[in-house]
Amino acid sequence: MQNRASSVEKGRLITRRVFMLSAAKLILLGGITSRLYSLQISDREKYELLSDKNRIxxxxxxxxxxxxxxxxxxxxxxxxxxxxxxxxxxxxxxxxxxxxxxxxxxxxxxxxxxxxxxxxxxxxxxxxxxxxxxxxxxxxxxxxxxxxxxxxxxxxxxxxxxxxxxxxxxxxxxxxxxxxxxxxxxxxxxxxxxxxxxxxxxxxxxxxxxxxxxxxxxxxxxxxxxxxxxxxxxxxxxxxxxxxxxLTVDLEVQRLAQELLKGKAGSISAMDIYTGEIIAMASSPTYDPNKFTHGIGHKDWEEIRDDPLKPLVNKSIAGLYSPGSTFKPLVALAALEFGTIDPERPILCKGHKHPYELYGVKYHCWKKNGHGYMKLRNAIKQSCDIYFYEMARLLGVDRLAIIAKRYGLGSNILKDLYFDEKKGVVPNTFWKKNAIGKSWYLGETVINGIGQGYIQTTPLQLCLMTAQIANGGYKIKPHIIQDESITYENVKLKIANQFINSPLNFSEEDDQKYLVDREYRLYERLYKDPRNINFVKDAMFGSTNEQYGTSYKSRYDDIKYQYAGKTGTSQVKRITEEERKLDLDQSQIEYKNRDHALFVAFAPYKNPRYAISVLVEHGGSGSSAAAPLASKLIKKIIDRHKLRDQIKNGSSSLA
CATH class of the missing domain: 3.90.1310.10 (Penicillin-binding protein 2a (Domain 2))
Known part of the structure; x- marks a missing residue:
């Protein structure tokens, strides 16, 4: 009995073990099948991607x-x-x-x-x-x-x-x-x-x-x-x-501008006085941009960075300078527009021995022996400081600031493109109180009248100022990226429409509106009386094309190239009485203490299309250092005018 019971028990144990082993096999097989399904079916895309990642x-x-x-x-x-x-x-x-x-x-x-x-x-x-x-x-x-x-x-x-x-x-x-x-x-x-x-x-x-x-x-x-x-x-x-x-830039004009500035620190800017197209915007010294493409070497970087003439600065838009006598046409225009001076009134300039004096402070003219009796046109032509001291005193800095801003000074011109552009300073009594915390003095108005003192401008601003005088006093928008919709014909038509829709009216109410400092719309008239603009343009013509004019030596006799301009000499250091007595030539003065040389012009005079500004840092006299450069560039620009017009829709000719 015992053996039989033992056999039955043993059989049950074996059956149980077989069952467990079979179950284990089934579970294992199910797991493998499930995993294979997951790999082959469910996660096929995932593993296909991983495979491709290894293969591709x-x-x-x-x-x-x-x-x-x-x-x-x-x-x-x-x-x-x-x-x-x-x-x-x-x-x-x-x-x-x-x-x-x-x-x-x-x-x-x-x-x-x-x-x-x-x-x-x-x-x-x-x-x-x-x-x-x-x-x-x-x-x-x-x-x-x-x-x-x-x-x-x-x-x-x-x-x-x-x-x-x-x-x-x-x-x-x-x-x-x-x-x-x-x-x-x-x-x-x-x-x-x-x-x-x-x-x-x-x-x-x-x-x-x-x-x-x-x-x-x-x-x-x-x-x-x-x-x-x-x-x-x-x-x-x-x-x-x-x-x-x-771009609107003319490569040939730009290269000539850079060549003219070679060995100098300065700027040359040129633009169309109607379309606002910038023809050239040269700054010197310069550097090779190809060196930066693959990472500039330490030695090259130090050479550029440590150059005292600052090649990294775009002097046309980021260099700030006192405009000197290039500011005088705008001072004259302001005085005429506000009616503060009679252009026929003579003012005596006696030279260094009898300077202009205000509250015990002496203000000298650049001409040692004086200019004699000057009327306004001659004062612009010969750049008489004494005349402009008196005219600025009568005009006042606040009214002068209104006109200066209106014609482009103290404003960003290409800020949407150049993050380093400087706005400059057009001072007035309110500005000084806010910026310096002091009251304005009459003596500061006097020196502001000859483009010295607090006023700071960029060369491109001076070019815009000249362009808006040359086009008859209409607001334009300078640009350096080509805009095919802006043509000479379109702009002239818009200016004509502005004139028709806003005819001249010299009522007292309009005069009061004119005194307000405000923003002007594109192609809007900036002047009150066109005779004042024409007077200033004529005086600038005399400054270049008539004897005793400050840029007379740089003139062209050929009417095709005749231009009107204004020289400027901007002091970088106040001249002491001892230095004035020495009467040193610019070449005898240490480079960093020499005056900046400036020149602005528009050309051709008979039918103007282009404005130009030239600045040579520490160049001395505007008549000797800046005007000759402008003269060469103006000829190049006029010679290439027809070629430029062939590219644009429609064309216009220069007489």
Whole structure:
């Protein structure tokens, strides 16, 4: 019985074990089946993607920047092919070994190695490190020969910014450089297009028009083997080139302007007095923007940064200067418009022995022996300081400030493009109280009348002032980016309509309205009486084309090139009585203490179309240092006028 019971128990145990083993097999099989289903069916796309990621590599290619051209479609900012070497950090097991091999292959300097290690510290482990973005062909070829020994190294053929005219346009166009963290954080477009070695605008048009110029990145997909070596290209989405930006600048005029300033510190600006197109905006000294594209060297950067003539400053828009006697036509216009002086009233200028005196303070004329009796036209023509001291005293600084602002001084002209543009200062009694906390003195009005004292302007503002005098007193908007809708014919029509819709009316009520400081609409009339504008223009003609005029030596006898202008000499240091007695020539004065030389003009006189301003820092006299430069440039501008008009819709001729 015992044996039978034992056998039954044993059979049950075996059955139970078989059942458990079978259940375990079923569960295991179910798990495997479930996992296979998950891998093959549910997560197929996920693992397909992971498989492709191992098999397929994707590289972003940098976007192609748009071209920048001049008025005649000459390419001023181009794209050039460059050879680069990138490191894919997440594919490198031994970074030091890879860099050691690259050092020998590319002959990298110790400074370059330090820069690579600094950059690596800044990057994330899966980022791309650009070892060099400007290899020569010999280096690039050698790199490709040894590529099988270099893990994570990618030779890249890319494009980079190139400026064919180098330093002639750097202050207009600006330059590009590697996208910094600050660039990425401030601009979503840059962040979206971020690829290794991306270059973005750092100044000028390159910076202001980044969104139009940058374009869009491309994508290249390659099939690779287990070692990461490319087998074949699978797909290529080509990068998109940015928009073309066309400037109003005339390359030939701009290059001549820069040539005229060579060896000097200063500015030359020229614009169309109706359309506001800026023909040239030269600043000197200058520098080569190509040096910044691939990262400027320490030595080159120190040379530019430490230059006492400040090549980094765009003097046309960011240089602030007292306008000197170039301000006198505007002072005369203000006095005529407000009726504070009779242009036929004579004022005596006796020279240094009998200066203009106010409350015991003496104010001298630049001419040692004086000008004698001067009426207004002659005072402008010969730039008599004594006359303008008295006229400014009668006019008052507040009324003068109204006219100065109206004609473009103390305002941003191209602020939407150039973040470094300075507004300058057009002082009045309210300004001084707010800015300095002191009352205005009559003596300050007197020196303000000859463009000295607190007043500070940029050369481009002086060019705009001259343009709006030359066009008969109408507000224009200067621009440096081409706008095909603004033509000479359209502007003349709008000015004519303004005149018809707002006829001259010299009622007392209109006079009172004219005294108010306000904003003027585009092409609105800025004057009260056209005779006053014409008087000033005629006096400026005399200053250049009649004997005793301060720029008489720079005149043209050919009516085609005749222009009207006004010289200016801006003191940078007050002259003491002892220095006045010495009567030193400018060449005998230390450079930093010499006067700035200025000149403004419009041309041709008979049918004006262009205004120009010239400034030579510490150049001495405006008549000897600035006017001759303007004379040469004016001839070039007039000679190229018909060519400019052929590009625009419609044309106009110069008599």
């Amino acid at each position: 590599r994707e590289w972003k290619t940098p976007p192609q920047r748009g071209f920048i051209t001049d008025h005649f479609n000459n390419v001023l900012a181009d794209n050039d092919r460059v050879f680069q070497v990138h490191l894919d950090l997440d594919q490198i097991q031994d970074f030091n070994n890879t860099i050691f091999k690259l050092k020998n292959i590319l002959e990298l300097s110790n400074n370059e190695l330090k820069k690579i290690y600094r950059e690596k510290e800044r990057l994330k482990p899966w980022d791309i490190l650009v070892v060099s973005d400007n290899l020569n062909w010999a280096q690039f070829s050698k790199l490709n020969l040894y590529l099988h020994e270099l893990e994570g190294v990618k030779p890249v053929v890319s494009s980079s910014r190139f400026y064919p005219y180098k330093d002639d346009l750097v202050h207009v166009i600006g330059y590009v450089g590697a996208a910094s963290q600050k660039d990425i954080e401030r601009d979503d477009i840059i962040k979206e297009n971020l690829v290794p070695g991306l270059k973005v605008g750092k100044s000028g048009i390159e910076f202001a028009k980044e969104h139009q110029l940058i374009g869009r990145y491309g994508i290249k997909r390659y099939e690779v083997n287990s070692s990461g070596k490319r087998i074949s290209q699978i797909d290529h989405i080509k990068e998109t080139q940015g928009e073309k930006i066309k």
